[in-house]
Amino acid sequence: MPTASRRTDAPPPRTANNEPDVLRGFLDYLRVSIAAKVEGAAEPGARTAAVPSGTNLLGLLSHLIAVESATFLGERVTDWQATFRPAARDSVADVVARYRETVDRANKVLDTCTDLGEPLRRPGRPGPAPSVRWALTHMIEETGRHAGHADILRELLDGGTGR
Template identity: 75%
Template sequence: MPRTSRHTDTPPPRTGPGEAEVLRGFLDYLRTSAAAKVEGAPEPQVRKAAVPSGTNLLGLLHHLTHVESATFLGERVTDWQATFHAAPEDSVADVVARYRRTVARANEVLDGCTDLGTSVPGPRPGKSAPTLRWALTHMIEETGRHAGHADILRELVDGATGR
């Protein structure tokens, strides 16, 4: 397996003192880390499962795109397992760009929310919407968890490390 140069770690963000600033600052930090793990990863290794569960690097970011859409944009996902696999025609650049566009759309929604206790806007037929506080905390947990998975998978793919 070829080894690439190691990257330096990016320290956690310095944020403003408010709860919303802290939550959004850490979420954006983790989003950037997750996308960076996939960006530039070589084909076809980026699609290969390196663990028995079948998890692969490209699929993780594809999944996070769907979680962002469901959480902040109210989009419905009917098959969560399917979100762990990008389409064969999707390139690394496609998946990274789609994730970044979804994050930008989610941030536009978040920019309009000033009270962490209010429900996240967006259609949720038959379901109550979570509070913004819950949604941000959930996305920090979800993105952090999968960014950690991506750290390991990227190192197995080409030796790249760091955030």
């Protein structure tokens, strides 16, 4: 059984009181939390399923790369289940770096959005686009959900706890 380590919790962000800053502040807080949870996890444990569903740390972050890319960058995903399976050649450092790069690209798109009620610009994606508000709220929910999964998996892997 893994040994417990010191908790390194980070409190929720203190943002301005306007809606865009609150939404982006919480999304960035969760993004940093999940990247930190995966970063430094030992191989092969980071890609080893610790639960019957097959969920693993690298798979969660690989999936979030796809969700960020589809939501904010307009990329198409044809097999969502496959996004939970990182490539065998991908190291923990590779996946974390790719996640952070994707987040940076998504933030550049969000920096151009001035009205949360407007459709999110997603070049290359047919059909109606969700509002910027919906996209931010969805990514907060999606990232928060998988950050919670990552908390449990990391604790099972090596006893690491905290955000």
